[in-house]
Amino acid sequence: xxxxxxxxxxxxxxxxxxxxxxxxxxxxxxxxxxxxxxxxxxxxxxxxxxxxxxxxxxxxxxxxxxxxxxxxxxxxxxxxxxxxxxxxxxxxxxxxxxxxxxxxxxxxxxxxxxxxxxxxxxxxxxxxxxxxxxxxxxxxxxxxxxxxxxxxxxxxxxxxxxxxxxxxxxxxxxxxxxxxxxxxxxxxxxxxxxxxxxxxxxxxxxxxxxxxxxxxxxxxxxxxxxxxxxxxxxxx
Numbered sequence: 001x002x003x004x005x006x007x008x009x010x011x012x013x014x015x016x017x018x019x020x021x022x023x024x025x026x027x028x029x030x031x032x033x034x035x036x037x038x039x040x041x042x043x044x045x046x047x048x049x050x051x052x053x054x055x056x057x058x059x060x061x062x063x064x065x066x067x068x069x070x071x072x073x074x075x076x077x078x079x080x081x082x083x084x085x086x087x088x089x090x091x092x093x094x095x096x097x098x099x100x101x102x103x104x105x106x107x108x109x110x111x112x113x114x115x116x117x118x119x120x121x122x123x124x125x126x127x128x129x130x131x132x133x134x135x136x137x138x139x140x141x142x143x144x145x146x147x148x149x150x151x152x153x154x155x156x157x158x159x160x161x162x163x164x165x166x167x168x169x170x171x172x173x174x175x176x177x178x179x180x181x182x183x184x185x186x187x188x189x190x191x192x193x194x195x196x197x198x199x200x201x202x203x204x205x206x207x208x209x210x211x212x213x214x215x216x217x218x219x220x221x222x223x224x225x226x227x228x229x230x231x232x233x234x235x236x
């Protein structure tokens with residue numbers, strides 16, 4: 001088990017990629033702390049916390065509680081994210097701000113909260129959820145693209161700042177993955193999305209979770225500052 005007894009925090013853990021990551025990390029032997037705005041039982045989680053990543057006080061309280069109980073924090077998976085899609089000329093300030101607040105500010109809050117602990121330990125891994133949209137952009141996703149581009153900027157910067165302290169920082173950029181975030185998309189559009197992928201299918205949350213597990217483990221001990229695209233080849 002590659003993550004045996006490592007204390008791992010996963011945000012946005014209630015469903016989709018987050019829930020799959022909790023389950024995979026638990027299967028790898030980790031002590032997984034599942035965080036979500038909707039605190040409920042997450043299969044595989046050692047404990048669950050109700051946390052809104054946009055509220056710094058809630059993030060700080062969760063991190064302090066985890067450290068007090070377990071003595072350390074080994075891995076943070078910054079998975080929490082939302083979409084509020086609209087074309088540039090139609091997007092409201094509320095739509096823009098909501099996505100930036102969760103997808104960018106929330107990632108900053110969580111990373112800044114755990115970084116001093118990891119620096120003190122001399123070890124740790126921070127994994128950030130970007131997206132292929134954060135590399136190539138996408139129609140109707142000004143806010144989402146900006147946030148995921150920003151996450152890549154965080155990752156590159158923090159890998160430089162924290163690498164000398166023994167802390168690795170990487171990002172994963174999924175393509176189209178079959179999660180609840182796609183439930184509002186018409187079936188016709190989903191079929192078109194599939195045709196854009198050389199593997200001719202959407203990704204599964206478990207496939208993204210497997211990449212997070214690799215990056216969190218010692219198998220990726222020399223991987224730092226990377227943005228790993230997991231998209232079935234859709235950008236080839």
